[in-house]
Amino acid sequence: MTPTAIGILLVILSSLIEGFGELFLKKSRLQRQRQIFWVLSGVSVFVVQMSVYTAALRFLAVGAAFAMSSLSFVFVALLSKWLLREEVTPIKWLGIALIMTGTSLIGGFA
Amino acid sequence: MASSTGFPYKLTFGLALTIVIDTVVQLAWRIAAQDLPETPSWDVVGVVLGQPLFLLVVMLMLCQLFNWLQVLGQADLSFAQPFTSLSRITVSLASVYFLHERLAPEQIAGIVMVCAGAWCISQTARNTARNETPSP
Numbered sequence: 001m002t003p004t005a006i007g008i009l010l011v012i013l014s015s016l017i018e019g020f021g022e023l024f025l026k027k028s029r030l031q032r033q034r035q036i037f038w039v040l041s042g043v044s045v046f047v048v049q050m051s052v053y054t055a056a057l058r059f060l061a062v063g064a065a066f067a068m069s070s071l072s073f074v075f076v077a078l079l080s081k082w083l084l085r086e087e088v089t090p091i092k093w094l095g096i097a098l099i100m101t102g103t104s105l106i107g108g109f110a
Numbered sequence: 111m112a113s114s115t116g117f118p119y120k121l122t123f124g125l126a127l128t129i130v131i132d133t134v135v136q137l138a139w140r141i142a143a144q145d146l147p148e149t150p151s152w153d154v155v156g157v158v159l160g161q162p163l164f165l166l167v168v169m170l171m172l173c174q175l176f177n178w179l180q181v182l183g184q185a186d187l188s189f190a191q192p193f194t195s196l197s198r199i200t201v202s203l204a205s206v207y208f209l210h211e212r213l214a215p216e217q218i219a220g221i222v223m224v225c226a227g228a229w230c231i232s233q234t235a236r237n238t239a240r241n242e243t244p245s246p
Contacts, residue, residue, distance in 0.1 A: 025179060026187040039179070073192055080188035087238040088188050091230050098227030099195045105220025106198050 007059025011068040014053040019075030021045035023083060030084070066107030070100045118236060124181040125193045131174045132197035137204055138163045138170070185236040192231050195224050 021042050028038035056065050073096050080086040142163035158164045181190050199221045205211040213221075 022187055022191055026182050029179065029183045039175075043175070070195070073195065076191045077188045080186065084187060085238065086186045086188045087235065089234055092188060092192075092234045095227040095230030095234075096192055098223045098230060099192050100227075102220040102223030102225075102227060103195050103198050105216045105223065106202055109214040109216040109220075 003059045007056050007065065008068065010052055010056035011060065011065050012071060014049050014056060015069055015071040016075050017045055017049040017052060018069075018072040019079045021049055022072075022076050023079045026080075026084060063108050067104040070103040070107070073100055073103075118184065121181065121184045121190075121236065124177055124184065125190065127177050128174065128181060128194060129197045129200055131170050131177065132194065133200040133204055135167050135170050135174070136197070136201045137208060138167050140205075140209065142167065186238055189231060189234065189236045193228055196228055199224055 024038050024042035024045060028035045028042065031038065053065070053069065060068075077088050077092070077096055081088045142158075142161050202211075202213060202217060202221065206213055
């Protein structure tokens, strides 16, 4: 596996982990009786995510990694839909697609 | 005072605060990182702890966590989280103003697309109507 491929995989993994971190924080608002557990889980997951993203930067340029990290918007939407039963309408997907492309352009040409 | 049918002032304020804090954190981080040694070593820890800007970053991150939890209490995750992308615009614009960086035409196109995406999401319902508690 090439260093670039490893970097890409790490950024995808980092974005997925970020999605779970956000999911846990949202859980803390939905399950008040386990609020502290979910907040601590979310924060711990973000620490792991930062470590994975930092590792990815050893293999990828910052601009490319930043652009790819916008995948987190897609993961958050998918996890919200599947695990939180949130409504993700076509216009929301359109908005997410525009944001992903836009943030990729902003980060990719930085 | 916000109501379920009126303009969500509290949510809007929370999202705006998220963007402001994120922008300040990113800028402070960039400025503080300029003083870090280029080669990773334990010296970095000493430099970080001695930098008031890094301590400011940590404090702001805690404020951000508290504020974000408030936001998530008022809106769906899939509604609120995409709005955080707006901070990438404010960071870019602040970098132009404060750090004298330049924006490429592609980045300006990206800013327009992010704004359009945020507008699309603002047109959707901020909370899913729930008949049952989601599974743990």
